[in-house]
Amino acid sequence: MGRYLARRLLQFIPVVLGTLFLLHYLSVLSIQFNGDPIRALFGDNAPPEAVLDQMRARFGLDDSCLDTRGNPCLGMFIDRVGQYARLDFGIDFRGREITDVVSERFPVTIRLTLIALVFEAIVGIVLGVLAGLRKDKFVDNAVRVSTTLLIAFPVFVFGVLVQVFIALQFGNWLETQAWAPDWLQNMFTPVYLSEFPWLSLVIPGLVLAAFSLASIARLTRTSLIENLRADYVRTARAKGLAQSRVVGVHTLRNSLIPVVTYLGIDIGNLMGGALVTEGIFNVPGVGGLIFQSVKANDSTVIIAVVAILALVFLTANLLVDILYAVLDPRIRYE
Amino acid sequence: MSDASSMTVQENVPTESPEEPQGKKEAARGLWGDAWYELRRNPIFWFASFIVLIVVSMALFPFLWTSVEPGECYLSRGRQGPSADRWFGYTFLGCDMWSKVVYGAGKSLAVAVIATITVTLIGVGFGTTAGYFGGFTDTVIGRFTDIFFGLPFLLGALVFLAIVPIRNVWSIAGVLSVLGWTSLTRIMRGSVLSTKNKDYVDASRALGAGSRHIILKHVLPNSIAPVFVLSTIYLGVFISAEATLTYLGVGFQQPNATWGLLIQEGQPWATQGYPHLLVIPCAFVVITVLAFILLGDVLRDALDPRNR
Amino acid sequence: MTDTTIESKKSTESAVLANLPWDPNAPLLEVTDLQVEFHTRDGVAKAVNGVSFDLKAGETLGILGESGCGKSVTAQAIMGILDMPPAKIAGGSIKLRGVDLLQLDEKTRRAVRANKIAIIFQDALSALNPVFTVGWQLGELYRKHTGATRAQAKAKALELMKLVKIPAAEERVNAFPHQFSGGMRQRVMIAMALALEPDIIIADEPTTALDVTVQAQVMQLLAELQREQDMGLILITHDMGVVADVVDKITVMYAGDAVERADVHQIYERPAHPYTKALLESIPRVDMKGQQLAAIKGLPPPLTNLPDGCSFAPRCTFAKDRCLTDDPPLYDVPGNRQSACHYWEEVFNS
Numbered sequence A: 001m002g003r004y005l006a007r008r009l010l011q012f013i014p015v016v017l018g019t020l021f022l023l024h025y026l027s028v029l030s031i032q033f034n035g036d037p038i039r040a041l042f043g044d045n046a047p048p049e050a051v052l053d054q055m056r057a058r059f060g061l062d063d064s065c066l067d068t069r070g071n072p073c074l075g076m077f078i079d080r081v082g083q084y085a086r087l088d089f090g091i092d093f094r095g096r097e098i099t100d101v102v103s104e105r106f107p108v109t110i111r112l113t114l115i116a117l118v119f120e121a122i123v124g125i126v127l128g129v130l131a132g133l134r135k136d137k138f139v140d141n142a143v144r145v146s147t148t149l150l151i152a153f154p155v156f157v158f159g160v161l162v163q164v165f166i167a168l169q170f171g172n173w174l175e176t177q178a179w180a181p182d183w184l185q186n187m188f189t190p191v192y193l194s195e196f197p198w199l200s201l202v203i204p205g206l207v208l209a210a211f212s213l214a215s216i217a218r219l220t221r222t223s224l225i226e227n228l229r230a231d232y233v234r235t236a237r238a239k240g241l242a243q244s245r246v247v248g249v250h251t252l253r254n255s256l257i258p259v260v261t262y263l264g265i266d267i268g269n270l271m272g273g274a275l276v277t278e279g280i281f282n283v284p285g286v287g288g289l290i291f292q293s294v295k296a297n298d299s300t301v302i303i304a305v306v307a308i309l310a311l312v313f314l315t316a317n318l319l320v321d322i323l324y325a326v327l328d329p330r331i332r333y334e
Numbered sequence B: 001m002s003d004a005s006s007m008t009v010q011e012n013v014p015t016e017s018p019e020e021p022q023g024k025k026e027a028a029r030g031l032w033g034d035a036w037y038e039l040r041r042n043p044i045f046w047f048a049s050f051i052v053l054i055v056v057s058m059a060l061f062p063f064l065w066t067s068v069e070p071g072e073c074y075l076s077r078g079r080q081g082p083s084a085d086r087w088f089g090y091t092f093l094g095c096d097m098w099s100k101v102v103y104g105a106g107k108s109l110a111v112a113v114i115a116t117i118t119v120t121l122i123g124v125g126f127g128t129t130a131g132y133f134g135g136f137t138d139t140v141i142g143r144f145t146d147i148f149f150g151l152p153f154l155l156g157a158l159v160f161l162a163i164v165p166i167r168n169v170w171s172i173a174g175v176l177s178v179l180g181w182t183s184l185t186r187i188m189r190g191s192v193l194s195t196k197n198k199d200y201v202d203a204s205r206a207l208g209a210g211s212r213h214i215i216l217k218h219v220l221p222n223s224i225a226p227v228f229v230l231s232t233i234y235l236g237v238f239i240s241a242e243a244t245l246t247y248l249g250v251g252f253q254q255p256n257a258t259w260g261l262l263i264q265e266g267q268p269w270a271t272q273g274y275p276h277l278l279v280i281p282c283a284f285v286v287i288t289v290l291a292f293i294l295l296g297d298v299l300r301d302a303l304d305p306r307n308r
Numbered sequence C: 001m002t003d004t005t006i007e008s009k010k011s012t013e014s015a016v017l018a019n020l021p022w023d024p025n026a027p028l029l030e031v032t033d034l035q036v037e038f039h040t041r042d043g044v045a046k047a048v049n050g051v052s053f054d055l056k057a058g059e060t061l062g063i064l065g066e067s068g069c070g071k072s073v074t075a076q077a078i079m080g081i082l083d084m085p086p087a088k089i090a091g092g093s094i095k096l097r098g099v100d101l102l103q104l105d106e107k108t109r110r111a112v113r114a115n116k117i118a119i120i121f122q123d124a125l126s127a128l129n130p131v132f133t134v135g136w137q138l139g140e141l142y143r144k145h146t147g148a149t150r151a152q153a154k155a156k157a158l159e160l161m162k163l164v165k166i167p168a169a170e171e172r173v174n175a176f177p178h179q180f181s182g183g184m185r186q187r188v189m190i191a192m193a194l195a196l197e198p199d200i201i202i203a204d205e206p207t208t209a210l211d212v213t214v215q216a217q218v219m220q221l222l223a224e225l226q227r228e229q230d231m232g233l234i235l236i237t238h239d240m241g242v243v244a245d246v247v248d249k250i251t252v253m254y255a256g257d258a259v260e261r262a263d264v265h266q267i268y269e270r271p272a273h274p275y276t277k278a279l280l281e282s283i284p285r286v287d288m289k290g291q292q293l294a295a296i297k298g299l300p301p302p303l304t305n306l307p308d309g310c311s312f313a314p315r316c317t318f319a320k321d322r323c324l325t326d327d328p329p330l331y332d333v334p335g336n337r338q339s340a341c342h343y344w345e346e347v348f349n350s
Helices: A002-034 A037-044 A049-058 A074-085 A096-135 A138-150 A157-175 A183-185 A200-226 A229-239 A243-281 A286-296 A299-327 B030-040 B043-060 B097-131 B133-151 B154-164 B169-196 B199-206 B209-222 B225-248 B258-272 B276-303 C005-019 C071-079 C105-113 C134-146 C149-165 C182-194 C212-229 C239-245 C262-268 C274-282 C321-325 C344-349
Strands: C030-041 C043-055 C059-064 C087-096 C117-120 C201-203 C233-236 C249-254 C257-262 C332-334 C338-339
Touching: A002 A037, A002 A299, A002 B133, A002 B154, A002 C030, A037 A049, A049 A074, A096 A138, A096 A200, A096 A243, A096 A286, A096 A299, A138 A200, A138 B276, A157 A183, A157 A243, A157 B030, A157 B225, A157 B276, A157 C344, A183 A200, A200 A229, A200 A243, A229 A243, A243 A286, A243 A299, A243 B133, A243 B225, A286 A299, A286 B154, A286 C117, A286 C149, A299 B154, B030 B276, B043 B276, B097 B133, B097 B169, B097 B209, B097 B225, B097 B258, B097 B276, B133 B169, B154 B169, B154 B225, B169 B209, B199 B209, B209 B225, B225 B276, B258 B276, C005 C105, C030 C071, C043 C087, C043 C249, C059 C071, C059 C239, C071 C087, C071 C117, C071 C182, C071 C201, C071 C233, C117 C149, C117 C182, C134 C149, C134 C182, C149 C182, C201 C212, C201 C321, C212 C233, C212 C239, C233 C239, C239 C262, C249 C262, C249 C274, C257 C262, C257 C274, C332 C344
Parallel strands: C043 C257, C059 C233, C059 C249, C117 C201, C201 C233
Antiparallel strands: C030 C043, C030 C087, C249 C257, C257 C338, C332 C338
16 A cells, blocks of 8 residues: 555656646747737736836746747746745736635635535435446436436536526525525525525535536446446355345445546546536636636636646545545555 | 366367357357447437437538528517527527527537547547557656646636637637547557457467557457547537537637527526527537437447447 | 344344254255246347256265356356346256255345355456455355354454465455465355355366366365365366366256266266267377367357257267257166266267
8 A cells, every 4th residue: 555655646746747837838838929918918008118027027927938939938837836835826917816816715616516526426326326226227217318418418508507497587486485494595596695605505516516416326327237247246145145235235335436536537527617607606716716817818817726726636636546545455556 | 278288178169160050140240240230229329320410410511401591680580589480589689590500510510520530549549559568658648648637627728728819610629639638548548458468469469460560450449449439428528518618708709600609698688588599509509419428328338248 | 233133143044044844864955957047138048958966965066068058057046146037947946955945035045045055156356355355255254144243253254264274364364355366265265155164065167267286276175175064065167177086976067958967987987978978088188199189069059049859969979860859858877877868878888
C-alpha cells in the first residue's frame, strides 16, 4: 500500500504542474494573439502608456515574453506557481483579490454539490442494484429507459425545463394550495434565495445530479450483473449461504468498486454542471462567477478560477484513487 | 497442455470434422458478424438508426424537409404558437420554427462529426501506441493524458474559447476535440493492453512479424470494439456539448440557426405563455442525443462476447 | 451475536438436518437417471441425459469426459447451485443416504450444502472472492453455519489452513487470494470444502489449472484427507493420468450420457465402450515415438440437437447401422460393470 501511495503522489505532482502550465500557456497565447487585455478594457479611451504599464505590472502582465508569439513564458509561469502556492490567485479587473471572491462564493457551491452528490450516490446505487437484481424484468427495464432518457438531456436543457415547468409553474400552483407546508413551497423556487440556503438549492441540486445519477445507476447495474455471473458467487452459494448474503455481502463490495472510481471522475462533470446550473438558477456560487466572467469576457478571472477548480479536481481524484486501493486489495500490490 | 506427458482427452478441434451437423448458425461469423446478427434483430437499433438518418438528412439536405427559408421572418407573426397549418409555430422573430430547427441540424451535426472523427483518430493513435509499446512511451503519453484530463470538460472549453475568438464549425469542433480525446485514449489503451497479451500476438511475433504488421492486423481489429461504441456515444455527447456552449454564449453566435441558440432565445419567453419556443428545440436536441446514445448502447450489447 | 442467537442458529440447522429421514443402510450418494436441461434462446440443451451412479463412504468415484459432456453440470446439480432458469432438472433423483435432495426446499438444501456435501472448483483464483481475506472466507462458513463468533471462526480458519498444510498459516490467514500461488490457492479451496466435515467432497477438475508437480501434491493431499475423514470423493476430470492413481471406480460421460461404468482397473485393462477405448488409445506413450498421434476424429454433437441413436456413433469405429437409430441403454458387462454400447462385446474382445 505504501508503494502504491508513493507512486500516486509522484504522479500527482507533475500532472498538477502540467495542467497549470497548460492553463498558463493558454492565457499567454491569448495575450500574444489577441492583444493586450488591459488596453482592450479601455477601448478608445486609453489612459497614458505609463498608467497602462502600471496596471500591467499589477496584473503580472508586464513580461516582455508576451510580445513574441508562441513564447511559453516560463519565467512568468514559475512566478505564477509561486503565487498559487501562497494561495494568491491574482486580482480581477475590478481590483478584488480573486481568492476573496472565490471564498465568498465557495460555500454555496459546496452546498449545491453536496446535495447533488448525496442524491446521485444514494438514488443511483439503489436504482442500479434493483435493476441488476431484477434483470430484464419490469424494474430493470424501467430503470434502463429512464436513465437513458436522463442522459440524453444536456444539463442546461434539463435545468431550463425544470425551472420553467417545475420550479415556476408547479411552484406557483403549489402556492395556491392551502395544504402545502411552507418549506415545500420554498423548495420550489425558480431562483436561489439566500433566506433558504438549503431548501432553494434542492431543485438545482437535483438538476445537477441528474446526469450523474443516471450514469451511476447504469454503472452499478452493469457491475452487479457482471459480478453475479462471477465464479466466486458460485462458491458462495456452494457454501450454503443465503442469496441475500451472497448478493449483499459478496457481490456488492465488488460491484461498488467501479462506482467509486466513477465518482472521482464525476467531480469534473459536477463542476461543469454546476457552472450551468448556477447560471440558470441564479446561484451566487463559483459557477455563477465563471458564468458572469464569460459574459464580461474577463479572462483573468476565468483562468484563475479554472486553475483553482482544476486543482480541486486533481486532488479529489487522488483521494478517490486512494479510496479505490482501500476497497480493492488487488490494487494495493500492483 | 504443453506437457507431453500429460494424458488428456482430445479437446475440440474446430476445423477438420467431415460431418459437421447441418444448419449450424455458428459457422465462422466472428465478432462483427455476430454483432450484426444481434443488431438486425433489435428493434431499438432500427428505431435509433431511423432517427439518426432523419437528422443526418436534415443536416445534409435541409431543402428536402422544408420549403421555407429560415431567414424568412416576419415580425408580425412573431411567437405564434403551433396551429393546424404550422405545427411548430413561429420563433419570436417570426421565423418558421420548423425551418429553423431543420437548418439548425446542419451545424450541430457537423461539429459533432468532425469532433468525433478527430477524437477517435487521436484516441486510437495514442492509445495503441501507449498500450502496445508500453514502458517510457506509455508513461509519457499517460502523463500527457492526465494533464488534459485535469481540466474538467466544460471549464476547459470555456478557457479555450476565451482564447480563440473565432466561432465557426472548425473552431468549436477543435475545442471539443482538444478536451474530449482523453477518455477515448484511455479506453483504447486498456483494450490494447488486454489484446496484446493474447496468444495470437505472441504467435505472430514468433513467426517473425514486425510491430507494424502485428498492430495493424492483429491488435487493432481486436481491440477497437469499445472505441467503436464510445465514438457512437460521443456523437451524441458532442451535440449536447455544442448546444451547451452555444447556450452559454461561447458557441455559435447569432444569426446562425442552431438548436442551442433557439433554446437560448426561447427560454425567457417560455414563462410568458409561449412554451413552444423552448420546448420544441429542446425536444429536438434530446431526441437526437438519445438516438446516438441508444445506438451506442445496442452496439455495446451486440459486441459483448459474454452475451452469447 | 448473543449467545442465545448463536445457539438457536446452530440448533436450527442441526435440527433441520437431524430431522431428515436418513437411511444408514442406503448408499452414501445415489444418483438415479438424472436429467438436466438448459433452456436457451437457441433451443433446449440436454446437458445431462439420464445419468446414474452411486458412491459409498470412503470410496472415490472418477467422472471422466471431455469438455461439455455434462460432468460439471452433474456436480452442480448435486450441490443444487445451478441457475434455475435457464437450467431445469427435468427428472431423476439424487439421494443422500436415502433422502432425495431434489425434493427438499431451498432452506433445507442450504443446510445440506457444505455440511454434508462440499465442492472444490477448478480455478481457485476466480472461485475465491478477491476482496476478502482467505481467513475471512474460511471463517464465514463457521459463522453462518454454526453461529461461531469472529474470534472462534478465525481460530478455526487457522486450524483448517494448517490441516491442508499451508506454510506460515498465521500470517497468511490475513492474506488475499491473489497473493497465493496456484497450488496454495487450491489448498485453500480444499480447506473451505472440509470446513464443516462433510460426508462427500466433489472435486471439479481440481488440478487442471496447476503444474504437474503441484497436481501430484494436491491429489495426494486430497487422498490423505479423504482417508482420514472417511469421506466419499467424486473426482471430475478429463485427465486420465490423474484418475488412474486415485479413484476406485469410473463413470465415463459423453454428450450428457454415462457411457461406461466400471472399476478403474477394468477400464484401463479392458475398456468395454468405443469411446473409452478411443480415449485410452489417444494417450501418447513413450514407445509410440515417431508415430502420428491418435486423435478421435469429429466433434461431439450439439446438446440442443442430439441425434437419434447413439451420440457417439458418428465418430465411432465400431459403429454399425443400428447405432444410428437405436439409442443404446446401459448393458451389463460381466464383472459388475456397464457399457452403453450395442456392440460392447466386440470392443471388449478387441
